[in-house]
Each structure stands twice: as structure tokens, then as C-alpha cells.
Amino acid sequence: xxxxxxxxxxxxxxxxxxxxxxxxxxxxxxxxxxxxxxxxxxxxxxxxxxxxxxxxxxxxxxxxxxxxxxxxxxxxxxxxxxxxxxxxxxxxxxxxxxxxxxxxxxxxxxxxxxxxxxxxxxxxxxxxxxxxxxxxxxxxxxxxxxxxx
Amino acid sequence: xxxxxxxxxxxxxxxxxxxxxxxxxxxxxxxxxxxxxxxxxxxxxxxxxxxxxxxxxxxxxxxxxxxxxxxxxxxxxxxxxxxxxxxxxxxxxxxxxxxxxxxxxxxxxxxxxxxxxxxxxxxxxxxxxxxxx
Numbered sequence: 360x361x362x363x364x365x366x367x368x369x370x371x372x373x374x375x376x377x378x379x380x381x382x383x384x385x386x387x388x389x390x391x392x393x394x395x396x397x398x399x400x401x402x403x404x405x406x407x408x409x410x411x412x413x414x415x416x417x418x419x420x421x422x423x424x425x426x427x428x429x430x431x432x433x434x435x436x437x438x439x440x441x442x443x444x445x446x447x448x449x450x451x452x453x454x455x456x457x458x459x460x461x462x463x464x465x466x467x468x469x470x471x472x473x474x475x476x477x478x479x480x481x482x483x484x485x486x487x488x489x490x491x492x493x494x495x496x497x498x499x500x501x502x503x504x505x506x507x508x
Numbered sequence: 509x510x511x512x513x514x515x516x517x518x519x520x521x522x523x524x525x526x527x528x529x530x531x532x533x534x535x536x537x538x539x540x541x542x543x544x545x546x547x548x549x550x551x552x553x554x555x556x557x558x559x560x561x562x563x564x565x566x567x568x569x570x571x572x573x574x575x576x577x578x579x580x581x582x583x584x585x586x587x588x589x590x591x592x593x594x595x596x597x598x599x600x601x602x603x604x605x606x607x608x609x610x611x612x613x614x615x616x617x618x619x620x621x622x623x624x625x626x627x628x629x630x631x632x633x634x635x636x637x638x639x640x641x
Contacts (some may be wrong), residue, residue: 380539387532387539388570389525392577405581405640412577413585414570417540432544433556436565440589446580 360473360503361427361462368458369422371482378449380418381411388412401449410446416492421457421479429475433502437474438495444488447481453489454482460493470500511579511616511639520575520606520618527599528563536567563596568622568630575606575620576637583614583639590620590633601625606635614639 378398385395390412393400401409447453461476479492498506509520533547542564545552553561569590576585596602602622610617616639621632 383535383539384570387535388567388574390571390574390577392574394577394580410580412570413573413588414566417542417566417570432546432552436592438589438591439566439569440587442587443584444586446584 360464360498360506361459361475364424364427364459365462366459367424367426369424369456371454371456372420372422374419374453374455374481376411376415376447376449376451376453378409381409381415381449384415384418385412388414406446406448409449411449413441413443413446415447416441416455416479416481416490419453419455419479419481421455424457424459427459429496429498430502430506433499433505435497435499436494437497438493440493442491444490447489452484454484454486456480467500471503472500473498473503511582511637514608514611514616516608516610518608520608522603522605523571523575524601524603525571527601528596530561530598533561533563533567536564536570540564540566542566558595560597563600565592565631568592568596568602571602572604572606572620572622572631575604576635579637583616583637585635586638587636588620588633589635590631592631593629594624594631596624596630602630609634614641 382396385391458478460478463474464471475496477494481490537543546556547564604622606618606620609619616637618635620635622630
């Protein structure tokens with residue numbers, strides 16, 4: 360179904376680690392640590408700035424991959440990875456894109472299901488990687504049948 | 509507990525969250541931009557064959573990372589890797605855990621997980637923490 364998409368990438372999208380968005384996100388995950396939200400604390404920290412929680416890249420836009428259209432509902436999030444070379448700093452710009460790392464199909468209880476692996480990338484102004492992520496999405500047999508209609 | 513002296517088998521202080529509420533998930537939808545309605549609207553969850561709304565997997569993972577937050581000025585969590593193993597429903601009570609399994613110089617590897625009161629595993633995986641020099 361998505362075999363032909365393997366290796367395809369989106370165009371980079373510029374995102375900003377917005378102070379208000381970080382605070383809202385930290386609150387939503389129950390982690391209002393001053394390192395995330397207290398400006399003076401951030402300035403005194405080794406980073407000289409507040410940082411964002413490790414799962415914050417969920418907020419970023421990554422652009423669309425040509426030919427990869429996923430249904431808005433019915434997908435199952437199977438697995439998630441993040442790899443960081445340094446924390447995300449509040450106020451900085453991050454250039455994000457997505458790539459299709461793999462797609463395979465396996466026999467499930469109710470038919471063939473699809474397993475899609477997407478890789479996310481976040482680069483700084485100089486093009487250096489800040490983080491990479493990997494998301495494994497399971498497309499059930501029922502959802503695959505709906506997508507064909 | 510400090511990361512510099514911690515030994516394999518020791519745990520970070522675990523956290524038990526208040527029962528999952530609809531407002532938790534509405535807030536996460538707004539903060540993350542994930543508005544999949546199975547996380548907030550009963551009817552949509554039922555149409556998807558679920559007994560009720562379920563938490564965003566990333567909400568649970570996001571909560572789990574708080575175990576490491578007190579240590580982020582002494583080191584970086586270079587890697588988080590988790591597998592989602594079970595669904596979280598309203599009123600579930602979740603406990604977040606991290607156990608040191610291996611220490612190799614400045615790298616500390618943890619088993620991380622989230623379990624319900626009944627013992628069901630919601631997610632499980634590993635985190636690698638690297639001490640700054």
C-alpha cells in the first residue's frame with residue numbers, strides 16, 4: 360500500500376519553540392518544572408534558557424510527503440522513539456521534516472495489516488540535528504479496507 | 509538519589525497519577541494538536557469500536573518523561589524508546605516507573621514503564637541518560 364513511499368521525504372518546515380506552547384504542553388503532561396516554564400530559572404540554568412519537554416516535537420509541523428495520505432481516524436500508534444543530541448531551547452527555530460522509513464504488511468487476526476515507520480527530524484539553523492524521532496503506525500485490516508473504497 | 513551514584517537495580521522515584529480525566533485529554537489535544545476525536549468524544553470512540561474514549565499514547569509517554577525532569581541539568585536523556593502495549597481509559601490510575609538496568613561510564617540505561625492499578629502494562633521501553641562532563 361505504501362511500499363512506493365519508502366525513502367520519500369517532506370520539505371523542511373520552520374517551527375519555533377514558542378514559550379507559551381511549551382508552558383501549555385508542560386501543563387498538559389503534568390510536568391510544570393521551572394526548567395520548562397520559569398524564565399529566570401532557565402537563564403540561570405546551564406542552558407541559559409528554558410528547555411522543552413522531550414516529547415514536545417509532537418507539536419511541530421513536518422510537512423506532507425507526496426503520495427502519503429493517511430486516514431484521519433483508526434490508526435494505532437504502536438511504538439515511539441526520540442533521540443536527542445541536546446535539549447530544545449525555548450525561542451529557537453527548528454526545521455522539521457518527515458521521511459518514510461519502512462512499510463510492511465503482516466497477516467493479522469482479521470486480514471492483512473500495514474506497519475508504517477515514519478522518521479521525524481529536527482535541525483537547527485546550521486542544519487545540525489537536534490533530535491530524530493521514529494513513530495510506528497499500525498494500519499488495521501479494517502482501516503485498510505476502508506482506504507480502498 | 510543522584511544519577512552519579514545510582515546503581516543497577518535502583519529506581520527513580522515513581523509517580524502515581526490522579527485518575528485519568530476527560531479534561532486531561534482535552535488539554536493534551538489542545539497542547540499537542542492531536543484532535544483525533546477517539547480521545548475526547550464518547551460517540552467517536554464508540555463508533556471506532558471502543559468502550560469509551562482512550563488516552564493519547566503520547567499523553568502517557570509525555571507524563572512518563574517527568575521522572576527524568578529533576579535530572580535534566582546534570583545530563584541529557586539521549587534516547588526514549590517505548591512500545592504501546594495497552595489502552596488507557598477514563599479513571600484509570602497509572603504508575604510511572606524507571607529502573608536502572610545498566611551503567612557504563614557516563615551512560616545509564618533504564619527500563620521505563622507505565623502500569624495500571626490492576627497490573628496491566630500500558631507502555632514499556634528504555635531510556636538512556638548521559639551525564640554531562
